[in-house]
Amino acid sequence: MDQPNKPAASESKQDPARNAKRRRGPRRPRFEMRVNTKHAPRKPADGQPLSCTTETTLKPEQMLELYRYLKLTRQVEERLVNLYRQTKVVGGVFRSLGQEATAVGSAYALEARDFVTPLIRDLGAVLVKGIRPREVFAQYMARAWGPSGGRDLNIHFGDMEKGFIGPISHLGDMIPVMAGVLLAARMQKKRPIGIAYIGDGGMSTGAFHEGLNFAAVQKLPLLVIAEYNHYAYSTPTSLQTAVRDLAEKAAGYNIPASIVDGNDIIACYEATRHAADYARRGGGPVLIEAKTYRRRGHAEHDDQRYVPAGEIEWWEKHNDPIDRYERYLLQQNIATKEKLAEITADVMREIEEDCSWAESSPMPEAEQAAFGVFDNSVVAPALRPEVLKN
Numbered sequence: 604m605d606q607p608n609k610p611a612a613s614e615s616k617q618d619p620a621r622n623a624k625r626r627r628g629p630r631r632p633r634f635e636m637r638v639n640t641k642h643a644p645r646k647p648a649d650g651q652p653l654s655c656t657t658e659t660t661l662k663p664e665q666m667l668e669l670y671r672y673l674k675l676t677r678q679v680e681e682r683l684v685n686l687y688r689q690t691k692v693v694g695g696v697f698r699s700l701g702q703e704a705t706a707v708g709s710a711y712a713l714e715a716r717d718f719v720t721p722l723i724r725d726l727g728a729v730l731v732k733g734i735r736p737r738e739v740f741a742q743y744m745a746r747a748w749g750p751s752g753g754r755d756l757n758i759h760f761g762d763m764e765k766g767f768i769g770p771i772s773h774l775g776d777m778i779p780v781m782a783g784v785l786l787a788a789r790m791q792k793k794r795p796i797g798i799a800y801i802g803d804g805g806m807s808t809g810a811f812h813e814g815l816n817f818a819a820v821q822k823l824p825l826l827v828i829a830e831y832n833h834y835a836y837s838t839p840t841s842l843q844t845a846v847r848d849l850a851e852k853a854a855g856y857n858i859p860a861s862i863v864d865g866n867d868i869i870a871c872y873e874a875t876r877h878a879a880d881y882a883r884r885g886g887g888p889v890l891i892e893a894k895t896y897r898r899r900g901h902a903e904h905d906d907q908r909y910v911p912a913g914e915i916e917w918w919e920k921h922n923d924p925i926d927r928y929e930r931y932l933l934q935q936n937i938a939t940k941e942k943l944a945e946i947t948a949d950v951m952r953e954i955e956e957d958c959s960w961a962e963s964s965p966m967p968e969a970e971q972a973a974f975g976v977f978d979n980s981v982v983a984p985a986l987r988p989e990v991l992k993n
């Protein structure tokens with residue numbers, strides 16, 4: 604990872620005038636020099652279908668665990684769509700179809716003591732952090748046994764013990780929140796790092812800028828995973844921001860950045876691990892841009908009529924993160940087809956069991972709505988007499 608403000612190794616200590624001249628005329632703009640493209644998307648030279656990067660520190664059992672999380676993410680979302688169509692979900696279903704590798708691969712690079720704050724398309728990171736599918740199902744159906752007891756929806760819940768900082772809807776705001784979490788940890792002499800996920804649209808908010816600026820000045824160990832998935836609602840990224848690569852924005856904060864193929868799970872893991880090492884050593888924040896594609900609409904109600912014909916089908920056929928990873932695992936002799944089928948069957952069994960559990964949960968009691976929201980002694984006036992009776 605590039606070191607900010609470090610003089611080039613070739614600079615002569617003896618000749619300040621020559622050095623000054625060199626500094627005046629850099630050949631390329633500084634920000635380009637700072638973006639690491641080692642794991643950026645590449646076309647395979649031999650014209651073969653896309654696979655994953657082979658340079659990795661992952662052990663075979665970890666690679667199979669990654670496969671399990673990938674499949675779990677996709678299948679939990681598939682089940683959520685079924686529940687939505689049965690009108691059992693309260694609110695929308697927001698899918699990460701086609702971009703699951705970004706959340707799973709990056710979160711897998713963290714340690715148990717580290718934090719994540721995901722967005723709606725980062726269910727994979729939530730599952731890697733140890734949240735069970737049953738909690739996700741119960742939450743989406745607003746059931747009493749769900750983690751927010753029916754008070755909030757989709758992945759709007761958190762689990763501090765597991766290092767999962769629950770997101771709010773307001774895009775960009777979790778960047779300053781995670782900066783605050785990491786600053787608080789530093790003041791307590793603890794040393795976790797944190798990932799905050801953000802979309803191409805969310806990066807256009809003021810909160811994103813304020814949060815990352817503060818984290819950079821404070822050198823907080825914050826990894827920002829910027830998901831370039833081509834759309835924010837119906838707005839294509841080219842109408843959202845003037846930069847070609849979101850990673851270029853790192854120059855404004857004097858922090859290193861990298862571009863990673865967001866559909867290559869090994870690349871996502873390796874780029875994040877590398878950035879995590881840098882942040883843990885005290886380097887400060889890193890911006891990682893993951894190039895991926897949102898194959899479903901903003902939510903299940905969105906018919907994607909604004910997407911050019913053939914675009915979704917191209918990504919589905921040529922650049923699906925699970926197809927790529929399966930190809931990789933088979934090519935590298937890490938798993939057989941039978942082993943992958945066994946893992947998938949186990950994932951399906953877990954989903955069946957957890958979905959039944961969530962469906963057997965009652966809906967919350969209306970009288971409980973005000974509990975666990977505010978201090979229970981200061982409940983909303985309208986509910987106060989009811990609550991005081993209990």
Ligand SMILES: Cc1ncc(C[n+]2csc(CCOP(=O)(O)OP(=O)(O)O)c2C)c(N)n1
Pocket residue numbers: 722724772773774775801802803804805806808830832834835836897901
């Ligand atoms: C500050 C703010 N403005 C607008 C919205 C409404 N909104 C919710 S999701 C979304 C699009 C987000 O796009 P992007 O950041 O690219 O993430 P993606 O949905 O592609 O994962 C918008 C505009 C919001 N939640 N917060």
Ligand SMILES: [Mg+2]
Pocket residue numbers: 802803804830831832833834835836
């Ligand atoms: Mg987007």
